[in-house]
Amino acid sequence: MENRIDDNDRESIGALFRRLRLERSLEIADVAAETRITPEIIRAMEADDFTALPPLAFARGFYGLYAAMLGLDQEEIIQRFSDEYKRTDTVTKSGGLTAPSWQERHVGSMASPPSYSFGTIFGIGLLIVLLIAAGISWYAGYNPASQASKWLRGFQQPPAEQSVTADQQTPQPQALPNKPAPAGEAGVAPSEPLVPPATTPLAEGYRYLLVAEFQEDATISIAIDDQTKETVSLSRGTIRTWQARESIGLELPAETAVRLFLNGITLPLPPATDGTISLTIPEYLLD
Known part of the structure; x- marks a missing residue:
C-alpha cells in the first residue's frame, strides 16, 4: 500500500x-x-x-x-x-x-586540451623525419655505410701520377706471372682490365654489388643474405658478380690473387687467419 x-x-x-x-x-x-x-x-x-x-x-x-x-x-x-x-x-x-x-x-x-611537453613533440617529430629518411634510402637503394666508406677511402687515394712522354714510358710489370695451363687444356689468355664496377647497376631492392676478378685458379665459399653458404671453384681470368640485399660473407685461401670491388670501390683484403681470408659485409666496412 x-x-x-x-x-x-x-x-x-x-x-x-x-x-x-x-x-x-x-x-x-x-x-x-x-x-x-x-x-x-x-x-x-x-x-x-x-x-x-x-x-x-x-x-x-x-x-x-x-x-x-x-x-x-x-x-x-x-x-x-x-x-x-x-x-x-x-x-x-x-x-x-x-x-x-x-x-x-x-x-x-573533458573539454580541457591535452598538454604535451616540448621534448615529447620534438622527439615525435625527429622520429617521423628518421622514418621518412629510412624509407627514401630503402626505396632508392642508398646505403649509408657504403657511402661513408667511400668518403673515408677518398682521403687515402694515392696522388695522381704525373704524365710522361712516350720516350719516358716504361713497360708496366705484370701483376702475377701466367701459370702454365694444365695438360690437355688450351692456354688461357691474361684477363682484360676489369670494367669499373660502378657502371654495373644494382638491381632494385639490392644494396651491395660485389665484383671479384680472379687472376689465378681459386676455390672460395660465399653466402648471400640468408642463403646457404656455397663453395665455388673459379679459374684464372674469371670475373664474378654477386648482389645482396643485406649481407655478403666471403672466404678464400690466403694465397688467392683476386681483386675485389664493392659498389664500384676497391675493397682491400683483410689479413689471413689460419690460412683463410674471411670478410663479412657490411661488418667489414665498419671495422
Whole structure:
C-alpha cells in the first residue's frame, strides 16, 4: 500500500526518506541493494543535496524508486521533489536548469586540451623525419655505410701520377706471372682490365654489388643474405658478380690473387687467419 504524505509536508523529502529508513532499521546499503541506486546518490537524496544528483530526468526516477520502496506515493514524491528543486539556486533567470556541480567538473575536464611537453613533440617529430629518411634510402637503394666508406677511402687515394712522354714510358710489370695451363687444356689468355664496377647497376631492392676478378685458379665459399653458404671453384681470368640485399660473407685461401670491388670501390683484403681470408659485409666496412 502506498502511504499518502499528510503531516510530513513540513519536513523535506530527504529528511522524510532518512526518518522512514531508520524507523525500519535499514542501512543505506540495504536501500542500494533494493533500488539499485548507488550509496552516494542515496546520501545526497537524504541530505537534499541537489547539486550532487545526476541530471533532473534521472533524479526523478531515483526519487520514485526510493518512494516505492518506503511505501510512499511515487507521483506525489516526484512532484514534491520537482517543487523543491525549483526553489534551489540551480534555476537560472531564464528558467533553465544549470548543470549539477559534478557534471560541470566532468565536462570541464573533458573539454580541457591535452598538454604535451616540448621534448615529447620534438622527439615525435625527429622520429617521423628518421622514418621518412629510412624509407627514401630503402626505396632508392642508398646505403649509408657504403657511402661513408667511400668518403673515408677518398682521403687515402694515392696522388695522381704525373704524365710522361712516350720516350719516358716504361713497360708496366705484370701483376702475377701466367701459370702454365694444365695438360690437355688450351692456354688461357691474361684477363682484360676489369670494367669499373660502378657502371654495373644494382638491381632494385639490392644494396651491395660485389665484383671479384680472379687472376689465378681459386676455390672460395660465399653466402648471400640468408642463403646457404656455397663453395665455388673459379679459374684464372674469371670475373664474378654477386648482389645482396643485406649481407655478403666471403672466404678464400690466403694465397688467392683476386681483386675485389664493392659498389664500384676497391675493397682491400683483410689479413689471413689460419690460412683463410674471411670478410663479412657490411661488418667489414665498419671495422
